[in-house]
Amino acid sequence: MKVGLFIPCYIDQFYPQVAVATLQLLEKLGVDVDYPLQQTCCGQPMANSGFSHYTQGCDSLFVKNFTGYDYIVAPSGSCVLHIKDHLHDDKNQAAADQIRSRIYELCEFLTDVLQVKELQASFPHKVGFHVSCHGQRGLHLSQMSELNAEDFSKPGFLLSLVKDIELVQLNRKDECCGFGGTFCVSEEAVSVKMGKDRVQDHLEHGADYITGGDVSCLMHMEGILKRQKSGVKVLHIAEILNGQL
Amino acid sequence: MSSRESILKQVKANKPAAAPLPATLAFPPLPAADVLEKYVRIAEAVGTVVMQVESLSAIGAYLKKHYETPERVLNTVKGVGFGQELSGPIEDGHTLANLEMAVVQGTLAVAENGAVWVSEEHLPIRVLPFITEHLMLVVSEQDVVNNMHEAYARLDVSVPGFGAFISGPSRTADIEQSLVIGAHGPKRAHVFIVK
Amino acid sequence: MSSSTYIAPTDHAKAADKFMEDEERVNWHDKALWFIREKRDVASKQLPEWELLRETASQIKQNVLANLDTYLEQFEQNAKQNGITVHWAADAAEHNRIVLDIINKHGIQKLVKSKSMLTEECHLNDYLADNGIDVVDTDLGERVVQLAQEPPSHIVLPCIHKRKEEVGELFHKHLGTEKGASDPAYLTEAARQHLREKFLTSDLAITGVNFAIAETGGFVVCTNEGNADMGAHLAKVHIACMGIEKIIPKAENLSVFLRLLARSATGQPITTYSSHFHRPRPDQEMHIVLVDNGRSIQLGRKDFYNSLKCIRCGACINTCPVYRRSGGHSYHYAISGPIGAILAPNMDMKKNADLPFASTLCGSCTNVCPVKIDIHNQLYQWRQIIAKEGYVPATKAQGMKVMANVMANPTLFRVAGKSGRFMMRLAPGLASIKAVNPWAKQRDMPEAPKESFRDWYIKNKKKS
Structure with a gap:
C-alpha cells in the first residue's frame, strides 16, 4: 500500500510538527508513505471565497502530485473535504476523480482503512x-x-x-x-x-x-x-x- | 400578458424535472390505552388541563363545582348542562368580546401533540374558540388518535369552511423567550375526554 | 403611523461589528437562540421517524416544484370554487397594489395583520402607511418591532434582539404601561388588551399562509398567539398573502409538514393553532394573493431552486453560529440568517453580495432543515457566482489571483513561504491592511517555525 501524504500549506509553514507526527504515526503503523515535494495547497482558500475559477492551476498541480497512490492521507478534514467535493482537472478528470475517491482524512484512514484497534500512546492530561x-x-x-x-x-x-x-x-x-x-x-x-x-x-x-x-x-x-x-x-x-x- | 399568465409561463419554463409524490406515511398503530396515556402527558405538557370523565353531565358537574359565574359561559355541547346552552349560529362575533368561557365539541384529539381538531360544523361562529378567555373542549375517548397521519386519514379538512387544530391555551415567548400563556386567544384550556 | 425611519445596514461584517460592541447582549442573544436549538433537538429526538419525515417533506416539496404550474392552477380553480378570490402578483409592487385596491374598495382606514414574511419581503407596511392606511401588526414580537420602527430580526421571533427592558420602555411610551416595568407576563397582558381593541375594531385582516392545498383550494395558517384567527374571524375582509412556493398537493401532506414545522421552529410538538381556511364566512370576503417576486427565476437556478422548499421554521437561523452573534438586522434582508442569505442574492445580487460570505460553511443549517435544503452548499455556490459577476471588492479579487498563482507554482510557493507567514500576507483583506491586521486584532499570530515540514522532510527523510 503506497500512501501519498498531503500536508496542507499552513501546516507545512506553521505547524510542521503536526506533519511530522502524521508521518511518524503512519510509518509506525506499517504504511509506506511518500511525500510529494511539489505540493502546495488544495485550493480551498480561493474556492471558499468564490474564486473556484482561479483554482485550475492549483487543482492540476494537485492531480499531478497525487496521481498513482493507493491512498492520499492528510491531517485535515477541511482540505480533504475540499478535494473530495471539488477537485477538478479538465485535462485529466479521470485522475482527479480517482484522487477524490482515494483521499482520506487521517483519523478515518486509521479507523476505516488501517482498522487500528490499539495505539502505543499515553497522554495523562x-x-x-x-x-x-x-x-x-x-x-x-x-x-x-x-x-x-x-x-x-x-x-x-x-x-x-x-x-x-x-x-x-x-x-x-x-x-x-x-x-x-x-x-x-x-x-x-x-x-x-x-x-x-x-x-x-x-x-x-x-x-x-x-x-x-x-x-x-x-x-x-x-x-x-x-x-x-x-x-x-x-x-x-x-x-x-x-x-x- | 396578465401576471397570472406570465408567472405560470415562467414557472413552466423553469421548473425542475419530474419527481414523484412520495407515498403516504403510516406507522403501526399504538394500543388505545397507550394513545390515551400519551395524549394526557403531551396535552398537559403544552398547558392543557385534561380531565377524563364518564359522561357529558360529569363535565357540567365539574364546571359547576369549579366556576361560579355561568352567565358569561357559552355552552355549545348538548348534555353538558352548564352556562347558556346554544345550538343556533351567532351572527356577530364581536358580541363575544367579554366571553369568559366556551364549551366546544372537538372532532378528534391527537396524542403526539395534544391538539384537538375543532371544526366549524360544531361552532356557532368561527371566532368562538379564539375569543373566549377559557376554552373547554370535549372529545370522545374513541376519537383520540396517535399522530397527525392518523388524524388526517380520518378527517376531511376541506368539508368545513374552517377548522383548526388547537393545542393548549394561546401563548407567546416573543419577549426574551420567556413563555407567557394567554396571548390573544384563551388564557386557559381544558380538554374533557369522555368515555 | 408614518413609514419606518429605520436605516438598514448594507454590509454584514460592519453591522456585525456594531452588534458586537455590546458583548453582554451578544452572549444573551446567542444563549436565547441556542436554547431554542436545544429544544428543537429534544423534540426531534423524541420521534424515531424524524429523519424519514425530513426526507419525505423534502420529496413532497420536490414534487411541488416540479409541478408548480399545474398545482397553482389546480389551487386557483378549487379556491375559486370555494368562494375565495384569487389574485396573481408578479412582483412586490403588484402585490402591494392589489392589497391596497381591496382595502380602498371597502373604504377601510385601518387593518390588523398577522405575521407574514411575504409582506415583509414586499415592504407592504411602508407602502400602506404611505397611502394613509393604519396597519397594526398583531403578533407580539412584530408589534414590538413595529413600535420600534424596525424590521423583524428573525422570521419566527421578530424581536429576539430586544431585551425586555427595551420592550418595557416601548410599551410605556406607546401603550402606557408603567415606567420601568419589564415583566414579560405584564407586558404581554398589556399587548393583549391593546391589540384586542384593534381586533374588535378592524374590518380587514391580512394574514400570511403557511401551506396552500392544491387539491382542496384551502390554506393553513399557524400561530401560537391566535392573532391570525382573532383578526381573520372578526374582520369582514380577509386577505391572505402567499409566495407561490407555499403550495402542497394534498391535505394529507400536512401531516408531515405540521409534525416538522413547530418542532423545528421552537421545539413545540405543534403550534397552538393550525387553522385551515377553505371558505369565507357568509358575511365575509376572502382573498388570496399569489406572489412570484423572483420565485419563478429562482426555480430555474439548478443549484438554488430547492431553497424554495423552505417552510420558514427558522431552525437554520437558530442554529447558525454567525447569526447568533451578528443579530438578524446584520443581514439587511427581510429573511435573515442562512436561508435569507441564499434567497436574497436571487432578488438583488449586488446589494446582497455580502450575505453568502456571512457564514463559516459549518453546515449546521443544512442538518436542521426540515425539508433538507442544502443551505451551506448553496452559500458556497452563490459565492462562486457573485465573485464571477464581479461583486466582491477588487482588492480581494486581486489577492485571490495572486494567491492562486502562488499555489499553482511550487517554486513561488516556497519562496513565499521562506519570506515567512505567507498565508497571512496573501489572505485577502490583509493585502490592503490599513492600521491593523484583522487576524491579529484579537488573536496572536502563529509563530513561524525554524523550518517548514518540507525542509524537515528533505533533511530527515528524503532517501535519494
Missing part, C-alpha cells in the same frame, strides 16, 4: 476535543448533534486508545469555532467571538489541552488562547496519537 465542521458534517467523522441518528466518533474512538487521557465533555459538542477560511478576517468580529466562546467551553470544563483534526481551527483558537495569556495549549490529534510528546 485533561483534553477537550474540538469537532471541526468539515470533518464532521462533511466527511462524517462523527455523528452530528442535529441529526436523530446513532452516535459515533472516529477521532473519539482513536483517543479512547490513548492511555490515561481524560476527555472533557463540552456544553456544545459540535459548534463551529468561527475560523471559516477567509471568514476569519473578513468577518473578524464574529469569527473572534465564536472562537472565544468555543475556547471558553473547553476552559470551563477544565481542559488543559484542546485537540482536533484541523490545524486551521486550532490555529484560530490558539491565537485567542495566547492573546488571553491562557496556559491551555492546542495540539493536533496526530500529535497525541503518535505518542511522542
